[in-house]
Amino acid sequence: MALPVLAPLAAGDLLSDILGGGTFVGKVTIAMPAAQRAAGKAGARMMAIMTVVYGVGQIIGPVLAGSLYAQSHSFNSALLAAAGALLLAIAVSLRL
Template sequence: PYTDWRGQWWLLTAVGLLLLIPAWRWLPRPNQGMPLQAGAGTDEGEPGPLWLWLLQAAYLCAGFGYAINATFTVLITEQQPALSGQGGLMWLLVGLAAAPAPILWDRVARRWGYLRSLQAAYLLQIIGILLPVLSGSLIAAVASSLLFGLTFIGIVSLVLTMVGVRYPGHPAQIMAKLTVGYGIAQIIAPVVAGELAELTGTFDGSLIWVSVMMGLGLLCLVAMVMIAARAPSGRGQSPGT
């Protein structure tokens, strides 16, 4: 009531900067683990540099998928003539689907392996992203919201768990690199999507664009499986891991 949304964002930014001071100065430092070097750990079964680069690229693409859905799900729903006033419901469905997702994907990963489970999650999220483009119905909106909630947190959970398994000596360093890429995508994606929507008057182009980005991430995961299949038996685990 005291300021508009711009003022609220500036206020939250100021609060975040203030909280950064005690977090930076007084929180205990994490254990840095083993130093990360080029090719380090490959003798102990860690994947090679190309595998890691592909994982970083795939996770970057996942950041685009997350950012578009998290930022614009409500607005995309409200812009559908038959769904006016249903945006809040769609966001509620996202949360309901996300709550059990890490447990469900953990079960899937135990059966299929991490990479194959990630491929399934990426594919389901692509379908969910494209559903509002293909149909403006309530059923499509509900399915899109449920698929997003089910997959976005599942992708994060699967990737970070896989990193802990494949890089036991220094998982925090790998996770930090992945998180940087994921965060960069979250900064870029809403800007690009907003510009596309303003130019075209609809979010269809933005959704198609981000589905292409997720498709590139899926291709990276497929390449990772191929690399794992060609690796010597001592270099790592099964292709699906």
């Protein structure tokens, strides 16, 4: 997510798109069955919770990015916030 800020060239944008966006479907495809297995009998409930969380993220992300853009007239702060959110998600996931 931070590549366009760290490497502000077309290659940085393209690599960020491939690594972040291009792998999203694969991440969801792996995460859903893994959550179902981890939750055991409550697997369907866990998948529903994950679907809601993904949906909320799809709503909040653009709103937050738009707000940050309005303040700085640059997407750098939004991209760094997204990278921070991903790092937080990694830390939370490792604790589970």
